Amino acid sequence: MTITITNIKRIGSDQTESVTIENGTIKGWNLPAEGETIDGQGGTVAPAFTELHAHLREPGQTEKEDLSSGLAAAAAGGYGTVVSMPNTSPVVDDPAIVRSLIQKAQGLGFARLRPAAALTRGQQGEALAELTYLKEAGAAMFTDDGRTNENARTLRLGLETAASLGMVVSVHAEDASLRADGVMNEGAVSEALGLPGNPAAAEAARVARDIEIVAGLHAQGRPARLHIQHLSTARALDLVREAKKRGLSVTCEVCPHHLTLTDEALRSFDAIYKVAPPLRTQADAEHLLEGLRDGSVDCLATDHAPHTRAEKERDLLEAPSGIAYIELAFPLMYTRFGESLGLERIIELMTTAPARVMGWPEPSLEAGAPADLVVLDLETERTVEPATFRSKAKFTPWAGESLKGWPLLTVVDGKVAYRRV
Template identity: 80%
Template sequence: MATLTIKNIKRVGSDTLESVTVEDGLIRGWNLPESDLPGHDVLDGKGGTVAPAFTELHAHLREPGQTEKEDLASGLAAAAAGGYGTVVCMPNTRPVIDDPALVRALIEKAEGLGLARLKPAAALTKGQKGEALAELAALKEAGAVMFTDDGLTNENARTLRLGLEYAGSLDRLVSVHAEDDSLRAGGVMNEGPVSEALGLPGNPAAAEEARVARDLEIVGGLHAQGRPVRFHVQHLSTARALDLVRDAKRRGLPVTCEVCPHHLDLTDEALRSFDAMYKVAPPLRTQADADYLLEGLLDGSVDCLATDHAPHTRAEKERDLLDAPSGIAYIEIAFPVMWTRFGERLGLEKLTNLMTAGPARVMGWPEPTLDVGAPADLVVLDLHTERVVNPAEFQSKAKFTPWQGQTLRGWPTLTVVNGHVAHLRED
């Protein structure tokens, strides 16, 4: 395997320009003399800041069956462009990823692309119907790294309890989209003054909070019995839901949670445009909720950031709010959005931790480092240059975004995965 040296880079927390050399998929050393590296490739980091490549625990890559929206090649290229080295893809595809053969096929195809690394999630229940458990042991053996019915919220309480027990015995995480489907009903946006003013059906905060409360009671009961459960709440969007998770952690329950940048930077006020671009599930909430979630990032109550990258076709998102699907695709600009909007509050070390070590801890994986001998998964970030968001340049098939035309900083310029260049920004 070729040797690669990246020069003129700074490690997070340092202003010293250095060089790093990677070989055979590992970090070989820092500031090695060129005489020790015959025939190596050299890239200029142009003064950028290097960090471990990001890990995404929640992305919809739409393969198999919905490749008009996204496929492995476009989705993993988009992830690499966003600085991600590892992506966990959700199983709500067509067919649902509840078959070990599908898991193996996805892993094999992704390995041949040379882009971000793929770690498939598998469905918790057969067909994501919320009734009978999928063949979890066989799915784990095939390479599934977590179990989730994300995309649907219909697991009945008994099925979830059995799934938590079974997955825990396999040392696998269960991740849930926490909304009570009966409370959510036909809501297309956050229920509150804005939905009332617009005359649109609202999705109440209670739909999320009731589901989180129910699930945490199930987890608490299993934990009290000494069961090795691991439970993760996806895309928290309300202050009360975060308080429920915070309290569960105080009680020592094995619970983690994620927050998405769009729930921090956007609010239900955006729906005054009647633009389905802003329709997501759970919905954009109030500014008070967004502010509270940011405090959760700062105090450590939130374990990691995740994008819930959810591409759709433009035609689908141009439907009216009642009929359009939920989802925003922006994995390529997640870090620039966070750095531009919240970098001053969070700081670089905290922000990169939420996108690297945080996801690793949730999954029980080794925390990524820049140490010699560590895996050569790296991202170089240009923290200062301002660029206008142009979705036409996206690697994703979803070439539209709420941040179109906005000026952001913190662009990934180089992503290295397993020692190979997965993305290089030319300009």
């Protein structure tokens, strides 16, 4: 299969070019057009984005999302590869489930799926899952996301085993006893609203513990790779900075919702703003943004977490945590932080950076590279209309906002996975 995309620009250039794609590979630039010709409408081309943290809810929770809707939403957001979390029903702790998810996703024609598998059986935090067989089946990483790893000894063994397999362990770093029944950030706003708070110390204490586990293994010549999910507090980021200075293999991600929203949003008592870890303070958000600038934060991830509207319309004490917005991630980041971070840095945080975290080949637009790319409209402002989402979660905190940077075209493995009409 051959396609040629015309009328596109590379980052930092005003020159209009074309790229020819053949059999899943970039054949070259500015060649005579071959095969199907697609007008890139003057958009800017970049490697397709990589998402390391998304909840696609399959198997067993498909009323919230399924592979088809979730991977279609990802492609509409410019993503070529998505790592799905294993906290499904049943949990993804069986090699057969990993293989079935990959096989099903391959037939859909949207973003590529690389499922994460559970670190422990049933995500119960006690006995390790069959990590070797899960890797052989195609698992991308190991994580008990959706639960916190309370048993430090089991986490240590998991990190050590994963390292022997060349794999990353990704953690939801919150101390469950400190978090308790908190539904929002513990602070002035939670006190004013009379709602139970989740203190920043819950995250920082667990990050500190997990880093020390990695440090102990490192000192014994057994380096392990720890990735900390959805970092939300200034103190936790400072702990990661210190770990990096110590030469430890510790990486972290930050989500756009923790950069663009704060606990002040909960004054509405709207559970659409309830997430785990919770929205923090403006000072935390600014500290995280600085971490994106100075490289302390390794990459961006969305923690795309769809629920039904009925679930999110419950009160704050009962509603589940999660925001679904994988289709908006780049437009939101580019509109809010395009000037302060720069286009190239935002794209790096969504492409090269997650590949580095995982130890995957860095994406490229050069001839011979895999044909995973996105064409972005950096000029046109469009209103966020949740009714048009590919995701089943057709509601968002940013509904009605004007954003720019919307994907026009996403190509995955040389095939069109999304095209704006």
